[in-house]
Amino acid sequence: MKAKEIAELLNGRIVGCQDNNEELTNAFSSDLMSDVLRLGGECSLLITGLCNIQTVRTAEMAMINTIILARGKKADEEMVEHAVDNDITIIETEYSIFKTSGLLYTHGIKPMY
Amino acid sequence: MHYTFDIEKGNFTNAGNASGSVKKTLKQLNVDPASIKRIVVALYEAEINAVAHAYGGKIDIDIDGDKIVMVVADQGPGIPNIELAMTEGYSTASQKVREMGFGAGMGLPNMKKNTDKLDIQTELGVGTTITMTVFLKN
Numbered sequence: 128m129k130a131k132e133i134a135e136l137l138n139g140r141i142v143g144c145q146d147n148n149e150e151l152t153n154a155f156s157s158d159l160m161s162d163v164l165r166l167g168g169e170c171s172l173l174i175t176g177l178c179n180i181q182t183v184r185t186a187e188m189a190m191i192n193t194i195i196l197a198r199g200k201k202a203d204e205e206m207v208e209h210a211v212d213n214d215i216t217i218i219e220t221e222y223s224i225f226k227t228s229g230l231l232y233t234h235g236i237k238p239m240y
Numbered sequence: 241m242h243y244t245f246d247i248e249k250g251n252f253t254n255a256g257n258a259s260g261s262v263k264k265t266l267k268q269l270n271v272d273p274a275s276i277k278r279i280v281v282a283l284y285e286a287e288i289n290a291v292a293h294a295y296g297g298k299i300d301i302d303i304d305g306d307k308i309v310m311v312v313a314d315q316g317p318g319i320p321n322i323e324l325a326m327t328e329g330y331s332t333a334s335q336k337v338r339e340m341g342f343g344a345g346m347g348l349p350n351m352k353k354n355t356d357k358l359d360i361q362t363e364l365g366v367g368t369t370i371t372m373t374v375f376l377k378n
Contacts, residue, residue, distance in 0.1 A: 190276075
């Protein structure tokens with residue numbers, strides 16, 4: 128799925144990098160960035176309710192190009208700026224992590240493990 | 241190539257500046273993405289640890305043809321028991337660090353996992369120097 132399709136599915140809003148046209152294939156859900164940094168292999172999507180600059184930094188280091196901020200969290204200006212600088216797309220949604228993960232799973236997004 | 245970065249106590253806004261900068265440099269040098277990820281994850285973990293625990297410090301990065309050496313040297317409390325600190329799940333992180341999404345006791349083990357060489361020199365009440373080496377694939 129593309130970031131725009133995911134944003135529509137989640138009734139969400141895209142901030143940060145707006146021209147992400149990559150095919151997003153797998154996802155990891157976590158509020159603990161330490162666990163995100165331990166992921167082996169390539170991961171397209173981070174689904175999280177943790178909303179601070181280190182969320183974007185963690186995605187940057189873990190080479191994850193799309194973050195979904197669940198349960199109504201909004202990226203602040205610093206997060207958006209850093210995301211734009213590093214070609215990271217942020218999708219904000221009101222849905223919970225559970226609902227977001229379930230919807231994506233039923234639309235073919237694979238788990239990391 | 242040599243780069244130096246400062247570490248500022250408790251400054252989580254800047255934590256990751258060195259890792260982000262190294263990532264950009266390695267991309268420009270056409271280092272393979274898997275190696276870049278290992279390097280920047282290890283360095284980022286070290287940056288977070290230093291910002292979280294130390295009073296200040298310095299990061300020195302040296303990149304030559306076949307390896308990158310990253311030295312993270314801080315002035316801080318030191319590590320009382322390295323073996324314990326290397327145990328997954330053991331953490332002395334503050335509530336603030338945990339609120340940032342860290343402090344799960346994975347930092348040092350993850351640095352070891354993502355580097356080819358990890359050396360830790362520590363002295364209680366003085367500080368800790370972590371030296372990480374990753375050999376680059378041609």
